[in-house]
Each structure stands twice: as C-alpha cells, then as structure tokens.
Amino acid sequence: MKPLTKNMLRSINQAKGRFIAIILIIMLGVLIFVGVKATGPSLNNSLNKTVADKNLSDVQVVSTTGFDKKDIKLAEKVKGAKAETTKFKYVMGGKSKVAIALYGYDKDSKQNQLIVRNGRLPKNSHEIVLDKNARNKYDYKLGDTFKFSKSADLKRQSYKIVGFVDSPQYIDNQSRGVTNIADGQVSLFAYIPKKQMNLATDTMLNVRFNSLKSKNTFSKDYKNAVNAKVKKLKKEFKGRAKQRTNEVASTYLSTLNQQQKQLDQLKAVNPTAVAIQQQKLDTAKEKILKQAKTTYTWQTRQDLTGFSAYGESSDRIAAIANVFPVFFFLIAALITFTTITRMVEEARGEIGTFKAFGYTKWEIAKNYFYYALSAGLIGAVLGAVIGTETLPRIVLSMYKQYIALDWVISSTWQTLLIAVIFSLLATVGAALLVVRRELGEGPAALMRPKAPKSAKKILLERIKPLWNHLSFNSKVSYRNLFRFKSRMFMTIIGIAGGTALILTGFGIQNSITASGNQQYKDIFSYQAVVKLNENANLSKVDRILNKDKNYRSNTRINSTTAKLNYDKKQVNDVNVYTPTSAKDFKKYVHLTTNLDKNKVALTKKTAQLLNVKTGDKVKVTLTSGKKVNLKVGAITENYVGHYLYLSPKTYRQKFGKLKTNTLLLSLKNQTSAQRKHLANKLLDSKQVMGTSYTYDVSDTVSKMSTLLRPIILILILLSGILSFVVLYNLTNINVSERIRELSTIKVLGFYNNEVTMYVVRENIILTIVGIILGYGVGNLLTAYILNQAATEQVIFPLTIHWIGYVVATLLMIIFTAIVMLVTHRKLKHIDMIGALKSNE
Structure with a gap:
C-alpha cells in the first residue's frame, strides 16, 4: 500500500467521527430530498394502479329518465369508448335510516369492479353486498339482514348481507358524497341484484376509454384528454335529451290523447263537464311533460367523492417536496462543504511533506478526492435507498382514510441524479477546491502552521460602558466569535436552518387546520x-x-x-x-x-x-x-x-x-x-x-392536515436529527481548529468546566441568534410552501401555534446541551503537550 493511501486510511481511522458525520449529513439530505420527492408520485401511482385494475369508468352520466341501447350506441360513437349502463338511485335504509347510494349489481359488468374485503358478491335475488363502512361503523356482520325504507321502492325491503366491499368509485373511507335526502350526507353504498330495483330503465351510463388506461389519473395530460372526450360525448348526445323526453312522455300521453278524443266527441252533449275534464287532462299532460323532462349530469373521476381531495393531498406533498427538502439539502451540503474544507486545511503539514518528497499534485490531491468521493457516495446511496424505500411506504401505510391501495413506489432518475450531483459537489467539490488552493503554496510554507488570524477591535469594544462591565471570559468569547466569522456564520446558518425546518413542519400542519377553523x-x-x-x-x-x-x-x-x-x-x-x-x-x-x-x-x-x-x-x-x-x-x-x-x-x-x-x-x-x-x-x-x-x-378540510401529519412528523424528526449532527460537527471543527489555544488556557490553570465554557459560551450565543433568525426564516418558508400548496377551492392562512416555537427552541437547547456534555468529556482528556508541540 502506498504511503499516501496509508496516511489517508489512518486519517479516517483517527477521525472516524468526522467521516461518519459527513456520511450522515449527506445521507439525511438525500433521504429527505429523494424520499419526499418520491412520496407524491407514489401516492398518485398507487391509486392509479388500483383504479386501472378495477376498470374505473372515465366518465359517468346520470339521467333523470334513464338510458337504453340507443344511448350506449351514441356513447360508443366516440372513438375508443366502451359504454355500459346500470341502475342507481339514492335511498334510505339501515338501523339509523341513513342515506345510501344503491346500485344494481350485474356480474357481467366490466367497469367499476368491486373489491371484496369480506364474504362474496350476490348470487341470489335476496342478497346484498354492503360498503365496508357498514361493518366498521355500523357493526353489521355477514348473515345479518339489511332493511330498506318503503320509500326505496324495491322488490323487497330486506336482504341478507353476503359480503363487504370497497369500490374504486369511493376511495375515501370517511366520505360517501352528498344527496338531497336525510341529512344530505351519503353514509353507505350498497349493491343488490339489478332486477330488484323498481326502475323502468338503467339510470347511470358508465364510459371508459382504453386509450386513457395508461395515463395517470391525476396528470394534466389525463384531465385534458378526458375533457376532450366529454366534449365529444356531449356533442353526440346533443338533442338526445329532448328526444328522450318525447320517448318517455309519449307512452303516458298516448292514453291521455285517447281520452282527449273521447272528450271531443262528448263536447256537444255536455260542454261544461267536458271543459272541466279537459282542464284536468291539460294539467296531467303538463305534469307528465315535467316528469319526463330529461336532464343529464356529467361527471369525471375528479367529481367522484375523495378523488380531488386525494389528488390535492399529493399535490400538497409535491409542493412541500419542491421547497422543504431542497432547503434541507442545501443546509446539509453547506455544512459538509465546511467540514471537508476544514479537514483539508488541517492536513497542510502532511500535504507539504508529501510535496517535499516529490509527489505530484494529482497524487496528493487524489487521496482527498477519494476520501470525499467515498463519503459522498456512501451518504448519497444510503440516503437514496432509505428515502425511496421508507418514506413513501410510511406515508402510504398511514393513509388509512383511503381504501387499501396496491403500493407503487416511484422515484425518478432525475431526482436521484440531482441528489448525487449535489452530494458530490458538497464533498468532492470542496476537497478539490481547497486542495488546489493549498497545493499552490510551497512545501516549506505548507509544513509551517497557518498564521493565526490577528485580533481586531469589535463593535462591542467601542461601546465602553458595556464592554468594561463584561468579564474576561465574556470578552474572549465575543472577540472569538467575530475572529472566526466563517465558523460563526456556518453555526448560525445550521441552527437557523434546523429551527426553521422544525417550525415549518408545525406551521404547515397548523395552517391547514386553521383554514377550516377560521372559515x-x-x-x-x-x-x-x-x-x-x-x-x-x-x-x-x-x-x-x-x-x-x-x-x-x-x-x-x-x-x-x-x-x-x-x-x-x-x-x-x-x-x-x-x-x-x-x-x-x-x-x-x-x-x-x-x-x-x-x-x-x-x-x-x-x-x-x-x-x-x-x-x-x-x-x-x-x-x-x-x-x-x-x-x-x-x-x-x-x-x-x-x-x-x-x-x-x-x-x-x-x-x-x-x-x-x-x-x-x-x-x-x-x-x-x-x-x-x-x-x-x-x-x-x-x-x-x-x-x-x-x-x-369543516371536518373534510381538517382531514387535509390529518393526511399530511405522517410526512410532517417525519420532516420534523429528520430536521431535528440534522440540526443535532450539524451542531455536533461544527463544534468538533471548532475544537480541532483551536486545540492549541484550548491547551494553552488549560496549561495556564483553567479548570475543566472553564475550558468547556470557553467554547460552549460561543455556542450558546450562536444558538440564541440562530433560533431567533430561524423563527423568521421558518415563517417565510412556511408562507411560501402554503402559497404553493393552495388549491382553487382552499387557501391556508399562515398560522404557527406557540407549541411549534417551544418545540423548535427546546430541541435546539437540548442539542446544544448534549453537544456541550460530549465536548466537556473530550476536553477533559485533551493531550495538552501533544497539541502544543511545534509542527516545525
């Protein structure tokens, strides 16, 4: 093994904490970036697979007077259309006389296929399958009798429950739509054999297009394609409503027309009586024409209960994914860049020695390149794998409001590529930049320690009454803060970023809930x-x-x-x-x-x-x-x-x-x-x-925040972990950078606690400043995400409750305290003699 390689491996072994910290920071950045980016598409693709497998219709049309074979032929004139009809109406029934969406079951139906959760589908005229919610919410069991109200107008009032099902038409377990009976809310859907419904004709027309099956239900491409198909269908049905009205009315009007003829023959005998009867006939005709008037209600998948909310929920996650993880990743990359930079600067003496021995610039540089490359790649690969495989699955498993879906985990190569490029820029880019700068100096200059930064008067010193009242330790801390400006800014950015991310997590949750409450x-x-x-x-x-x-x-x-x-x-x-x-x-x-x-x-x-x-x-x-x-x-x-x-x-x-x-x-x-x-x-x-x-x-709006809760909790948790790793890493850099200075004050007789506070006091000040700045950044970040997440129907007022500020602040304080304890233990065992030895 070459001396350079041995030296690099020894460096990794001696500073395992730093190498692991780089991997962890990159891993967290990639994990949250890739994971959240994959969650929105995974939600959409999972539902899309379910509705595609069960042949959910693309267009549904409900008619006030029903459909016949002519209507099916009309619909199928549109290229690629497959149409079928079924019986449907809203009725009342069950123990609590709730509103029910009742469908006629036909085993030959190809569209809107039911998902059996328990039992089986109807085989006999007296059997019924119920919405899964009938079992979960109303405590019905297989074999129980389900009774409808007389107003339902069915062949029989009671049916035996043989199964509990889900339907691709009702993806939201907590909502079944609205109606104009009962309290306006549909509680259940149910299927009985089609012939059991006393309807002269089928009342719902379902239309499906095979050309749309491969398209994502929530994509603009699909929505535009469906709207184009609906326009074509409406064009085919133009004039059909009037024709259908006449068809329905003619059956009843023929009898009245016969009566009209009879009355015309009796007009000469008893004109007064005939006039009264004719008036009654005219009223009856008007009533029939009114009842026979055909109107169509057109709807696409987006009009089905729960579909828009589901799509908007995944859109909100996508909006979060476009901002939150990027901000998260930028902080991770910035801190990693600082860590790699510091590592190379610490190795000035070794670089100078190898340069003096005649090694070329590339031979020296490539070891640091490989160090950074390995840390960056390990972190990126771990983050990509864990992010893709865990976050979407966790969120999907918590989407209990919706029917159980076939999971489809989606992650695009573009997202993975962006994550890897950013990771390598933060690690390899930093290494190459600093090594190139260091290699520009001669061996003699490199083997000597870098000249310490000269002290300068700070603004606080110019305020004499305040400066003179500060203790010696406080004066040292304040001067050191401004002496090492890059470290100060990095620490503030790290703390402010962590605080902002945690606060944003709470803010998104609070603001979505607030929209319903305030309305x-x-x-x-x-x-x-x-x-x-x-x-x-x-x-x-x-x-x-x-x-x-x-x-x-x-x-x-x-x-x-x-x-x-x-x-x-x-x-x-x-x-x-x-x-x-x-x-x-x-x-x-x-x-x-x-x-x-x-x-x-x-x-x-x-x-x-x-x-x-x-x-x-x-x-x-x-x-x-x-x-x-x-x-x-x-x-x-x-x-x-x-x-x-x-x-x-x-x-x-x-x-x-x-x-x-x-x-x-x-x-x-x-x-x-x-x-x-x-x-x-x-x-x-x-x-x-x-x-x-x-x-x-209001309950529907509040469910929006419930749906986002899993991902928000994950974001808060990972933001906290990132904040801790960042603070720990920056403190380690601080200690290693000032090891000679700390050893000097220890030799001068400072107690262990005083040596620790010498460093920690600066951390406390920077943490306070970072937290305060984090409040402002958190509000701005939340406001931006909420603006992106707003839908056409709902906007979210910026709301962050006090608990968000308290949790973010306490976490930062706890992290600072933990880092302080770790630093204290490290400084207690510092090798003062070794640190103070001259490098020359």
Missing part, C-alpha cells in the same frame, strides 16, 4: 344551510325548527351558483349569496366590508384567480343562464370555497324580485344523530330539498 368560526357563524323547495311554506319550516332543542335562530337569503368571467379568466361554482336583510346577515357571515355600502363583495381567492381588483366589473352567469356585469365593491377574506355577496338592492336592480330559497341556521353543538334527526324532519315536511351542515365541510 367556520371567524367568518361563518352559522352551522347549517337549509335549501327550500320552490314554493316552500316558511311558517311550517319555522315550526319544525322551533321544536328542535338545539335551534337558536336563522336568517333568510337567496343562494345560487354562478360562473364568473374576467379578462379571459374563469371561475366556476361560485356561491352567490344575497341576504333579505344585510343587517341581520352580519350575525351569520362576517365580511371585512359593509355589504350595503359596497353592494358587491368578492372573496379573496376568487379575486386572485380572476385577477380582479376593487372597481373591476366581472361577468356573472347564473345557473339559470342569466348574465349580468357586476362591479366589485370590495374583496373579503375567505379560506374555503368561492363566494360572491350581493346587497339586496343590487340583486333587485340586476335580477328583479328577491326570493328566499335558503336558510342559514344558528345551532348549538349537535351530535351526528341530532343532525340527522333535524335534517330528516325538515325533509319529511316536503318544504325542504335538503340540509347541509358546516360541520361536515
């Missing part, structure tokens, strides 16, 4: 929205409400939805609220403006998406088709959804008569059962279309 406590003070029927009797509704012990009060509004356009930009599904009394409305919705004064208020996120400012005019298209231009008088705070608020005066000017169609209810805290009871009572009155509770929406 449904600070902005909305109502707990339920009651949608009234067209000719509802409000006095009947009030009587039901007044009988409920949790009811407080209500305010009457007109609510509708609209599409907003401004300068080629568009926002859909905007809730338009107009109170009948602006003064009363203030108690239920707290706007940051006076609605009567400004007349039209638009919520902040909606204004941002449209790029609208106060004074601009937006084009408003209501669901009824009416279009008006409205001048935005104010922009108001809002965190969830899109809202446009009109004053009563503005509404009357633009739309005419202001009619109440919605009630906002103020309620005391209710249990789930109490919410269902009130909703059912209102529905039974025939005055109400449905009731929705803000609790359900």
Whole structure:
C-alpha cells in the first residue's frame, strides 16, 4: 500500500467521527430530498394502479329518465369508448335510516369492479353486498339482514348481507358524497341484484376509454384528454335529451290523447263537464311533460367523492417536496462543504511533506478526492435507498382514510441524479477546491502552521460602558466569535436552518387546520344551510325548527351558483349569496366590508384567480343562464370555497324580485344523530330539498392536515436529527481548529468546566441568534410552501401555534446541551503537550 493511501486510511481511522458525520449529513439530505420527492408520485401511482385494475369508468352520466341501447350506441360513437349502463338511485335504509347510494349489481359488468374485503358478491335475488363502512361503523356482520325504507321502492325491503366491499368509485373511507335526502350526507353504498330495483330503465351510463388506461389519473395530460372526450360525448348526445323526453312522455300521453278524443266527441252533449275534464287532462299532460323532462349530469373521476381531495393531498406533498427538502439539502451540503474544507486545511503539514518528497499534485490531491468521493457516495446511496424505500411506504401505510391501495413506489432518475450531483459537489467539490488552493503554496510554507488570524477591535469594544462591565471570559468569547466569522456564520446558518425546518413542519400542519377553523368560526357563524323547495311554506319550516332543542335562530337569503368571467379568466361554482336583510346577515357571515355600502363583495381567492381588483366589473352567469356585469365593491377574506355577496338592492336592480330559497341556521353543538334527526324532519315536511351542515365541510378540510401529519412528523424528526449532527460537527471543527489555544488556557490553570465554557459560551450565543433568525426564516418558508400548496377551492392562512416555537427552541437547547456534555468529556482528556508541540 502506498504511503499516501496509508496516511489517508489512518486519517479516517483517527477521525472516524468526522467521516461518519459527513456520511450522515449527506445521507439525511438525500433521504429527505429523494424520499419526499418520491412520496407524491407514489401516492398518485398507487391509486392509479388500483383504479386501472378495477376498470374505473372515465366518465359517468346520470339521467333523470334513464338510458337504453340507443344511448350506449351514441356513447360508443366516440372513438375508443366502451359504454355500459346500470341502475342507481339514492335511498334510505339501515338501523339509523341513513342515506345510501344503491346500485344494481350485474356480474357481467366490466367497469367499476368491486373489491371484496369480506364474504362474496350476490348470487341470489335476496342478497346484498354492503360498503365496508357498514361493518366498521355500523357493526353489521355477514348473515345479518339489511332493511330498506318503503320509500326505496324495491322488490323487497330486506336482504341478507353476503359480503363487504370497497369500490374504486369511493376511495375515501370517511366520505360517501352528498344527496338531497336525510341529512344530505351519503353514509353507505350498497349493491343488490339489478332486477330488484323498481326502475323502468338503467339510470347511470358508465364510459371508459382504453386509450386513457395508461395515463395517470391525476396528470394534466389525463384531465385534458378526458375533457376532450366529454366534449365529444356531449356533442353526440346533443338533442338526445329532448328526444328522450318525447320517448318517455309519449307512452303516458298516448292514453291521455285517447281520452282527449273521447272528450271531443262528448263536447256537444255536455260542454261544461267536458271543459272541466279537459282542464284536468291539460294539467296531467303538463305534469307528465315535467316528469319526463330529461336532464343529464356529467361527471369525471375528479367529481367522484375523495378523488380531488386525494389528488390535492399529493399535490400538497409535491409542493412541500419542491421547497422543504431542497432547503434541507442545501443546509446539509453547506455544512459538509465546511467540514471537508476544514479537514483539508488541517492536513497542510502532511500535504507539504508529501510535496517535499516529490509527489505530484494529482497524487496528493487524489487521496482527498477519494476520501470525499467515498463519503459522498456512501451518504448519497444510503440516503437514496432509505428515502425511496421508507418514506413513501410510511406515508402510504398511514393513509388509512383511503381504501387499501396496491403500493407503487416511484422515484425518478432525475431526482436521484440531482441528489448525487449535489452530494458530490458538497464533498468532492470542496476537497478539490481547497486542495488546489493549498497545493499552490510551497512545501516549506505548507509544513509551517497557518498564521493565526490577528485580533481586531469589535463593535462591542467601542461601546465602553458595556464592554468594561463584561468579564474576561465574556470578552474572549465575543472577540472569538467575530475572529472566526466563517465558523460563526456556518453555526448560525445550521441552527437557523434546523429551527426553521422544525417550525415549518408545525406551521404547515397548523395552517391547514386553521383554514377550516377560521372559515367556520371567524367568518361563518352559522352551522347549517337549509335549501327550500320552490314554493316552500316558511311558517311550517319555522315550526319544525322551533321544536328542535338545539335551534337558536336563522336568517333568510337567496343562494345560487354562478360562473364568473374576467379578462379571459374563469371561475366556476361560485356561491352567490344575497341576504333579505344585510343587517341581520352580519350575525351569520362576517365580511371585512359593509355589504350595503359596497353592494358587491368578492372573496379573496376568487379575486386572485380572476385577477380582479376593487372597481373591476366581472361577468356573472347564473345557473339559470342569466348574465349580468357586476362591479366589485370590495374583496373579503375567505379560506374555503368561492363566494360572491350581493346587497339586496343590487340583486333587485340586476335580477328583479328577491326570493328566499335558503336558510342559514344558528345551532348549538349537535351530535351526528341530532343532525340527522333535524335534517330528516325538515325533509319529511316536503318544504325542504335538503340540509347541509358546516360541520361536515369543516371536518373534510381538517382531514387535509390529518393526511399530511405522517410526512410532517417525519420532516420534523429528520430536521431535528440534522440540526443535532450539524451542531455536533461544527463544534468538533471548532475544537480541532483551536486545540492549541484550548491547551494553552488549560496549561495556564483553567479548570475543566472553564475550558468547556470557553467554547460552549460561543455556542450558546450562536444558538440564541440562530433560533431567533430561524423563527423568521421558518415563517417565510412556511408562507411560501402554503402559497404553493393552495388549491382553487382552499387557501391556508399562515398560522404557527406557540407549541411549534417551544418545540423548535427546546430541541435546539437540548442539542446544544448534549453537544456541550460530549465536548466537556473530550476536553477533559485533551493531550495538552501533544497539541502544543511545534509542527516545525
């Protein structure tokens, strides 16, 4: 073995801690970078595999009058389309009379295939398979009888449970969608044999395109392709609704037309009686035409319950991955660069000796190159393997809100390549840079110790009253801090970075939770929205409400939805609220403006998406088709959804008569059962279309933070570990750099504790400064990530609770204390004579 190689191996053996520290820092940086970067795509690809294997339809269409073979042929005119129909409707049933999405089971169906979790699929007419939640939440078992309400209108009311299933249409275990029956929330889905449903025709059309199967459900490419297919389908179905209306109506109208002919023959005999009968026939015809009117509801996968939330969750992780790990990695790389630089500088004497012996510059440099390369590669490979194989799996395993997925762990070669390049730049780059600089000097200069930095007056010294009151040790510490500026800045950056990363972890979690809390406590003070029927009797509704012990009060509004356009930009599904009394409305919705004064208020996120400012005019298209231009008088705070608020005066000017169609209810805290009871009572009155509770929406928003919790905890944990390794490494560099100085003061009679404090006192000051700077950086980093993570529907207010600051501060203090104890033990056993020996 060559002397140079022997010397390098001996150096590694003597300073194992430093070599391991470099590997650890690089490993942590790569682990978090590669791991978090892989998590978002892994979530998407795992769900994508599940829905592809189970042939989830790309497009679903629900018809008010059903579908027949003509509709299947129409759908399949679109290139690549495979269409099939099924029976579907919302019914009530079960022990608690909950809302159920009921489907007709057909064993020959190729799309939306069920995932059996327990038992089997139906074989006989009296059998049913239930949503897995029926077993988990409602304690149903195989062999139990499940009973539907009479209003379900089925061939039989009771069915034997033979299986519990998951469906690719319902990926979110905690949500099954909304409906206009019961409390507005679908609790379960179920499948019974198709023929058991008393429906004349199939009511749902499922369409799938094989060309889209290979595309990622959440990619823009897939979404654009599906939207293009929907346009083609709608084009094929243009005019079909009217044709279908006539087909359905003609069956019933033929009988009435026969009666009409008979009445025409009797007109001369008894004109008065005939006129009355004809009036009844006309009314019956109008009713039939109204009931036979065909409307289609189109939806893609993104409209299915849970899909958008799942996609947005992985997008939020991707947003975190674009900022958090990069910042983390930069800190790791910076500290590694400093460590390698210091290592080479310490070896000046050895470099000079080898140079004097006649070794070439490359022969000397390559050993340091190999040292840095081995440390960088070991750290990068370990980080890449551990990050790719653990982080995505941990997060996926904690996504219990969603159905069990087939795991697909994804990591791109670009991410791995970036991680390796950065690792080698931080290690090999530092080694080559410093060795090249050192080799520029002659052997004699290299074999002599580097001249110590000359002391200079610091700013604090110029403040005489303060400086004169400091102790000798304090003066030394402050002067040393500014004497070794690079080490000071590195330590501050390390501490500030660690504090900021920990604080950011808490901030992301707190801010996502805060969006729901602030929306449904600070902005909305109502707990339920009651949608009234067209000719509802409000006095009947009030009587039901007044009988409920949790009811407080209500305010009457007109609510509708609209599409907003401004300068080629568009926002859909905007809730338009107009109170009948602006003064009363203030108690239920707290706007940051006076609605009567400004007349039209638009919520902040909606204004941002449209790029609208106060004074601009937006084009408003209501669901009824009416279009008006409205001048935005104010922009108001809002965190969830899109809202446009009109004053009563503005509404009357633009739309005419202001009619109440919605009630906002103020309620005391209710249990789930109490919410269902009130909703059912209102529905039974025939005055109400449905009731929705803000609790359900708030709960959905709060689940966002629950989904991110696993990855946030991992980020906080790894940030803490990085902070500790950084602090430990920098302290070691500090001690080794000043070993002669520390040995000198020990020889001069300083006690062990005083020698330790000589170094640690500087650490304490730098830790305090780093923590304070970390607070600011943490807030900025959190704000940036939240801005990236915001969706079209939800924005997140920057919120970091005191516990985040406390944990970040305590961790830094604990790390400093641990490093202090380790340093103390090391300094107790320092070889003073060896350290003070001259290198010459």
